[in-house]
Amino acid sequence: MADYEWLKPIREMVGREYGRIIAWDEVNPAMVRQWCEVMGVENPLYTDAEYAHQSEFGELVAPPSMLQSWCEAGFYRDSYAPGSTEDNPYTVLKLIEAEGYPSVVAVNSELTFERYVKMGEKLYYTTRFDAISEEKVTALGTGFFVTLIMSYFSINDSGEDDKVGELLFRVFKFKPANPVARPEKTESGLPKIKRPKPGISDDTRFFWEGCEQGELRIQHCKACDKLQHPPAPVCMYCHSFELDYQLASGKGQLYSFVVMHYPEVPPFDHPNPIGLIELEEGVRLSAQLIDVDKDQLQIGMALEVRFETFDDEMTLPLFAPVSAAAESLT
Amino acid sequence: MTSMKTINFNDTNPGDKLPELEIPVTVALITGGAIATRDYFPGHHDKDAAQELGSPHVFMNILTTNALVQRFVEKWAGPQARFKDLKIKLGVPNYPGDTMKLMGEVTDKDEVSQTVTVALAGKNSMGTHVSGTVSLTLPV
Numbered sequence: 030m031a032d033y034e035w036l037k038p039i040r041e042m043v044g045r046e047y048g049r050i051i052a053w054d055e056v057n058p059a060m061v062r063q064w065c066e067v068m069g070v071e072n073p074l075y076t077d078a079e080y081a082h083q084s085e086f087g088e089l090v091a092p093p094s095m096l097q098s099w100c101e102a103g104f105y106r107d108s109y110a111p112g113s114t115e116d117n118p119y120t121v122l123k124l125i126e127a128e129g130y131p132s133v134v135a136v137n138s139e140l141t142f143e144r145y146v147k148m149g150e151k152l153y154y155t156t157r158f159d160a161i162s163e164e165k166v167t168a169l170g171t172g173f174f175v176t177l178i179m180s181y182f183s184i185n186d187s188g189e190d191d192k193v194g195e196l197l198f199r200v201f202k203f204k205p206a207n208p209v210a211r212p213e214k215t216e217s218g219l220p221k222i223k224r225p226k227p228g229i230s231d232d233t234r235f236f237w238e239g240c241e242q243g244e245l246r247i248q249h250c251k252a253c254d255k256l257q258h259p260p261a262p263v264c265m266y267c268h269s270f271e272l273d274y275q276l277a278s279g280k281g282q283l284y285s286f287v288v289m290h291y292p293e294v295p296p297f298d299h300p301n302p303i304g305l306i307e308l309e310e311g312v313r314l315s316a317q318l319i320d321v322d323k324d325q326l327q328i329g330m331a332l333e334v335r336f337e338t339f340d341d342e343m344t345l346p347l348f349a350p351v352s353a354a355a356e357s358l359t
Numbered sequence: 360m361t362s363m364k365t366i367n368f369n370d371t372n373p374g375d376k377l378p379e380l381e382i383p384v385t386v387a388l389i390t391g392g393a394i395a396t397r398d399y400f401p402g403h404h405d406k407d408a409a410q411e412l413g414s415p416h417v418f419m420n421i422l423t424t425n426a427l428v429q430r431f432v433e434k435w436a437g438p439q440a441r442f443k444d445l446k447i448k449l450g451v452p453n454y455p456g457d458t459m460k461l462m463g464e465v466t467d468k469d470e471v472s473q474t475v476t477v478a479l480a481g482k483n484s485m486g487t488h489v490s491g492t493v494s495l496t497l498p499v
């Protein structure tokens with residue numbers, strides 16, 4: 030795919046290093062202890078001097094995952110300790126944003142530790158603009174993955190600074206696919222994850238309305254008398270527009286299936302078995318399989334439709350083994 | 360106090376499960392965690408600001424997630440384990456009122472460096488908040 034013209038100078042920036050951002054504070058026991066307190070970290074290596082004295086360090090060290098915190102700007106945004114660079118290592122994101130990609134989401138944080146840091150060490154980091162992807166289309170929207178690599182050093186008075194760790198930080202800088210819809214709130218204030226709704230058109234409406242009535246409606250051609258599914262505007266056999274529907278018995282057998290393990294998408298069951306069901310009437314449709322262990326799924330097994338209503342607003346045809354379906358009626 | 364015992368490298372095997380850890384996600388943990396990591400981004404402590412951004416409430420910052428992953432792994436591994444890396448992929452947000460359940464499993468062992476790799480995931484009511492791997496050196 031051809032790149033945008035405006036991307037050229039950005040791609041030429043790949044590999045660029047941005048100067049030091051220095052920690053406001055030396056690594057110190059008070060900040061470490063408070064961090065441990067909030068996070069619920071109970072390892073005595075960070076807070077119990079006597080214990081730490083017996084370790085290979087001979088003294089207290091900072092929790093490794095605290096590495097980034099030492100060099101954060103703090104209360105005043107973009108305010109860094111004296112001696113820090115004026116250069117903004119996030120320049121590349123601002124440049125992409127100016128081209129109409131306003132949103133950003135962090136994707137990966139990969140910390141690598143060379144060694145643990147001790148109390149009294151003064152840290153700084155430098156940033157390398159490591160990579161920018163091709164333009165990608167994701168569920169969130171369209172944009173670019175940008176990778177930055179931060180290298181953390183300890184200032185050493187005797188010359189060579191000592192690298193203590195590294196952070197690979199990857200963000201997705203994008204145009205949102207949909208205007209941000211505020212999720213419906215629940216009593217607890219947490220957004221309720223609803224089952225996605227089918228797209229309903231004039232051609233398919235009868236099918237979904239049938240589900241609400243507890244009917245499995247299959248499109249039927251009045252000209253050639255054949256059935257077809259999914260519903261379409263025209264008969265796929267004779268191209269007639271004269272279509273109505275017939276009621277299927279809801280009985281069929283498993284023609285094929287897949288068990289979806291990844292990604293785990295709420296509110297779906299996990300793992301999520303999805304079947305291609307061949308109805309008695311001869312057409313196939315796909316649906317979620319319920320009341321069956323994924324290990325017991327077998328091609329040819331007898332299934333029966335079960336209409337289930339989700340979120341009080343949508344009824345879907347699901348399929349269960351015949352015996353299980355029968356039991357649930359009792 | 361956490362148990363002071365450290366897992367011995369020779370006692371670990373791929374497939375070993377870490378004890379699950381359920382962490383109640385509270386406003387205090389989110390805001391306290393943000394400040395303890397020196398992250399004053401308003402979405403982590405100011406509900407109005409978070410709602411301006413389209414979130415229902417304040418949301419956990421990455422550095423707190425990192426810390427909770429460290430806590431989860433360290434609680435199992437013990438105080439003599441040494442972290443070599445901590446690599447996470449971020450998913451759905453952690454909002455107050457939810458609970459994050461951390462689960463993990465030993466996936467790899469390197470005899471030469473006495474390093475084990477743990478694959479982990481932290482899930483809340485909305486899905487996977489964090490997934491990733493941690494490598495640790497363990498004593499023999």
Ligand SMILES: [Zn+2]
Nearest residue numbers: 250253264267
């Ligand atoms: Zn026809």
